Amino acid sequence: MNKTIRQLTLKRQFAEKRFKFYGQASLFLALIMLVVIISSMTYRSIPAFTNYGLNLNINLSQNNIDKDNINYRRLIRENIFLLDSGCEDRKCRREFSRLFSSGAAYELKDSLENDPSLLKKDFRKFILFSDDADLFYKFGIDKNLPENERRLSDREISWLSDFQEAGLVEKRFSTNFFTNGDSREPEIAGVLGAVVGSLYTILITLIISFPIGVLSAIYLESFAKKNRLTDFIEVNINNLAAVPSIVFGLLGLALFINFFGMPRSAPLVGGCVLSLMTLPVIIIATRASLQAVPPSIREAALAMGASEMQVVFQHLFPAALPGILTGTIIGLARAFGESAPLLLIGMVAFVVDIPGSVTDPATALPVQVYLWADSPERAFVAKTSAATLVLIFLLIVINLAAVILRKKYQLKW
């Protein structure tokens, strides 16, 4: 064999091997990063999924309670002091009751309203510790620090240790985290409000941007004449896709809230703003998938006497559907993880109630993450990671839906 040809061949083979190695290395790096992110998030979020509490005896059989006017806070306080606090003065009593979550009164209210027969009984109720006590059981506390620099005083620490020795303390899976809205108290704060807010927002985004995006893409692709106007529109759609999302937030604030007078902090407005952001993505994806349909199909249908509209809806659209769905879902997933424009339209508000409709005040999951990350209480650190995990999990579900839908509607050529 000719020597130079042999050298060239070797060189080419080596280049190919080298390129393959680069590809594998970058894939490996990407995977490592993904694993690091997910595992560190998971590790840090573990404390958020459990709560420490105490099984408190609630004695209602002796008391004669006025059904219509119950002071639940007082009920809890009275029963707390049946425990051995050893307190004489007011200050001590306040310190003792501070060990327990202020959410306990609401939970007692819920269980009494669900089961009024309890009003005449003695029963045991699991009440949560406050976040500082909870953290004490989870991580312990550094006793070498001077007392006034600690979150818990020596007296509080000794109470908590006593509870533990008496076997009163119980660790439970924190259902609160999945069933509650936001709260100032980390131990009862949950993501449900944010999840529901996010889902409402995304629903509005989908309802607005999917039909508008797909129809405008179909029109531009199949019906519009190619002229300066359509060129101009095309350039602008591509530009819109590159506009920073916060600009859409400003636009939404000025247009939807100030001009149209839509409610502040509502998923309706959030959805409208995010649709502005998602529209160009959907339009571009739809046009690309319509262009990818083999022109022979269009010709075949036209030659059979189909009108332009029949060609589009009987042939091009079904063939392009997998691509359209993928593009739409990628756009929605991006909108789902978006926080900046929502901050501007007031979805950053502190909302405790689970939103019941698209006009109720709500926050979205990414905004919730931002809010918690910004909170001073140490217990919110774990909550932040846990909320991020929920966000990632929902995004995975959405992307999985994209894969399944694409597989389902894929046509065989």
Added chain:
Amino acid sequence: MVDSMNKNIETNGVRSSISDNPLIDCQDVDVYYGDKQALYSVCLGINEKEVTSLIGPSGCGKSTFLRCLNRMNDVIDTCSITGCIKINGEDIYDPNIDVVELRSRIGMVFQKPNPFPKSVFDNVAYGPRLHGRIIEKADMSNKVEESLVRAGLWDEIKDRLNEPGTSLSGGQQQRLCIARAIAVDPQIILMDEPCSALDPIATAKIEELIDELKAKYTIVIVTHSMQQAARVSQRTAFFHLGSLIEVGDTENIFRSPENEQTEAYVTGRYG
């Protein structure tokens, strides 16, 4: 250069010798793609229930001409057509003509088989359904069977009607496309190099089919194979550089062409 050629062609304008009352009558058809002229005053008549083949080197405008006959060029924005094409004495470029209705009378078979990504049955039933001609299920089955029988495909695939049309072999796909075209009982079938993507056996089958179909339909076929033109067509038209050079009975075109260019092309010295 284009101008001088143009003049040359105009002075050479060819009129075919044709029966008094052709089914398709084209007069001075000019086609432009933007500024570029693709056809120069083509005058051609096509007889009923005959196979007319259009031959010529690549880019000579035969496909463009074929596509004028069912107005498939309409979908190209830059394409403009002048002149007059009459089918059954009716100007098909008249503004009052419904293109959809026109195309339902003129079937077309393309170079590359292009069945829809649907079942074989749905492919054939597409036209009748589209035009609302057949509503009863039993009638539709009959129509599909009849079309597939006529396209010579029934015996091969009668058990595979529910499989996607795209799963058939290339030759079967092309015959499926022919079956799809004849399912709406067109008067004319246009074929744009229907065998160029097929092997010789599939080609032979299609040619046989064309021969049978001419009893019922008028067929215009564009082909690069002169043997094919000689085998299947009764009349042949030779195009070159956008103009019709010569048209006549196939035998005459191949045995004793009047024009030098035609002779050079059909004897393989040129093009």
